[in-house]
Amino acid sequence: MVPEAVAAMADELARVGNPSSLHTAGRRARRVVEESREQLAAAVRARPSEVVLTSGGTESDNLAVIGTYRARRRADDRRRRVLVSSIEHHAVLDATEALAAHEGAEAVLLPVDRTGRLDVAALEAEIARDPASVALVSVMWANNEVGTLQPVDDVVRLAHAHGVPVHTDAVQAVGQVPVDFAASGVDLLTVTAHKLGGPVGVGALVAVRGAELEPLVHGGGQERGVRSGTLDAASARAFSERAEQSDGSLPGRADRVRALRDRLLAGVLEAVPEAELVGAPVDPALRLPGNLNVAFRGCEGDSLLYLLDAAGIECSTGSACQAGVPQPSHVLLAMGLDPVLARGALRLSLGHSTTDADVDAALAALPAAVERSRGASLATRAS
Ligand SMILES: Cc1ncc(COP(=O)(O)O)c(C=O)c1O
Incomplete structure (x- = not known):
C-alpha cells in the first residue's frame, strides 16, 4: 500500500459510524462512502450508481458469474451455458466449474492463441450454436500471468447481438491501461484495490443498472440489495483515492x-x-x-x-x-x-x-x- 492510502485508511478507521445509520456519525460515514463511490466511478468512467463495493476481485468475479447465471436461468431455464476464456483467473474459472458441478450449468472454455489472446471465431461459433442457451460470457480485460490484452470490443459485439451479457475481469487492467466502462459496453466489470497500491480486501463489481444479478450474500440490503454487509468506509476511501490517483498518473x-x-x-x-x-x-x-x-x-x-x-x-x-x-x-x-x-x-x-x-x-x-x-x-x- 502506498503511504497516502495507509494514512487515509488509518484516519478513517479511527472514526466511528455505520454508513447505514441515520445519526450524525453514520451520515458522515455515508458521505465518505458515497464520495468514494463517485471517485471510483469516475476513474473507470462509470456512473456512481453502477459501483457495487465488495471484498475484492474474487468476490466480484463470483458475484458476476454465479449471480448472473442464477438470475438469467431463473428467467429462462434454457440459459445454462457459461462461456469463459480458458485463461481466466481461478475466481472466474472455479466459479464456473462450481456452477457446472452443482447447478446444471455447462461450462464452455474458449480457446486462446499462442499469445494468450481469445479466439474470437471460436466465441462466435459457440454463441451461434445456440444463442438462447448462453447465460453469460466472461473474458478478462488482460491476463494476470502473461499480460495479454483481450479483444473485449469483439466479445461485447458478438454477445450483445444476441442479448447475452458480458463480464470482464479488469483486475490487472485498471491502473495499467485506460479502462472505460461506459465505452466498452460490458455489463459487468471487476476491479480490486490492492493492484493499485490500495488495501487488500476491497474491490468492486461495476454493473450496469439493468444487470440481471442475484445476490450471493443476503442481509441488510446494502449496495442495491446485491451485496449486503456493513459498508467499510475506510477501505472504500483508500481504494477510491488510489483509483483516482492511478487514473490521473x-x-x-x-x-x-x-x-x-x-x-x-x-x-x-x-x-x-x-x-x-x-x-x-x-x-x-x-x-x-x-x-x-x-x-x-x-x-x-x-x-x-x-x-x-x-x-x-x-x-x-x-x-x-x-x-x-x-x-x-x-x-x-x-x-x-x-x-x-x-x-x-x-x-x-x-x-x-x-x-x-x-x-x-x-x-x-x-x-x-x-x-x-x-x-x-x-x-x-x-x-
Ligand atoms: C485477474 C485477477 N482476477 C482476480 C483476482 C483476485 O482478486 P482479489 O485478490 O482482490 O480477490 C486477481 C488477483 O490477483 C487477478 O489477478
Whole structure:
C-alpha cells in the first residue's frame, strides 16, 4: 500500500459510524462512502450508481458469474451455458466449474492463441450454436500471468447481438491501461484495490443498472440489495483515492514501467539467449506495460523462484501444486506451450514502485539462478 492510502485508511478507521445509520456519525460515514463511490466511478468512467463495493476481485468475479447465471436461468431455464476464456483467473474459472458441478450449468472454455489472446471465431461459433442457451460470457480485460490484452470490443459485439451479457475481469487492467466502462459496453466489470497500491480486501463489481444479478450474500440490503454487509468506509476511501490517483498518473507511469520492463526483457535475453518471451509481443496495444513472462527451458520455475527470492527478487510462476507435484500454469497450457517449457516460466511484474535499481538487481541475479536451477533439474532427472 502506498503511504497516502495507509494514512487515509488509518484516519478513517479511527472514526466511528455505520454508513447505514441515520445519526450524525453514520451520515458522515455515508458521505465518505458515497464520495468514494463517485471517485471510483469516475476513474473507470462509470456512473456512481453502477459501483457495487465488495471484498475484492474474487468476490466480484463470483458475484458476476454465479449471480448472473442464477438470475438469467431463473428467467429462462434454457440459459445454462457459461462461456469463459480458458485463461481466466481461478475466481472466474472455479466459479464456473462450481456452477457446472452443482447447478446444471455447462461450462464452455474458449480457446486462446499462442499469445494468450481469445479466439474470437471460436466465441462466435459457440454463441451461434445456440444463442438462447448462453447465460453469460466472461473474458478478462488482460491476463494476470502473461499480460495479454483481450479483444473485449469483439466479445461485447458478438454477445450483445444476441442479448447475452458480458463480464470482464479488469483486475490487472485498471491502473495499467485506460479502462472505460461506459465505452466498452460490458455489463459487468471487476476491479480490486490492492493492484493499485490500495488495501487488500476491497474491490468492486461495476454493473450496469439493468444487470440481471442475484445476490450471493443476503442481509441488510446494502449496495442495491446485491451485496449486503456493513459498508467499510475506510477501505472504500483508500481504494477510491488510489483509483483516482492511478487514473490521473496513468500515461506517464505506464510509459515509465514499460521502459523498465523492456530493459528487463532485453537484459534477460542478453544474459540467457535461449530464454523465450511468453505471451504477446511487448507492444502497448497487445500487452500490459508491467508484465513480463519468460520461460527458461530445462528449469523448474519454482526452484528459480526460490533462488531469486534468496537474492531479494520476488516473482511468481503461476504453477499450482496438486498432490505435492507442481503443475504448469493452466494459462500457459491453454496457450499451447509444451509442459516442459511451461514449467520453466517465470512471471516478473513491475509496478509503480519498481525502480531502475530493481531491474539491475534482477538482471544481476538471474543468470546464476538459471544456471543453478538447470543443474538441479538435470540432477533430479538423473537420479
Ligand atoms: C485477474 C485477477 N482476477 C482476480 C483476482 C483476485 O482478486 P482479489 O485478490 O482482490 O480477490 C486477481 C488477483 O490477483 C487477478 O489477478
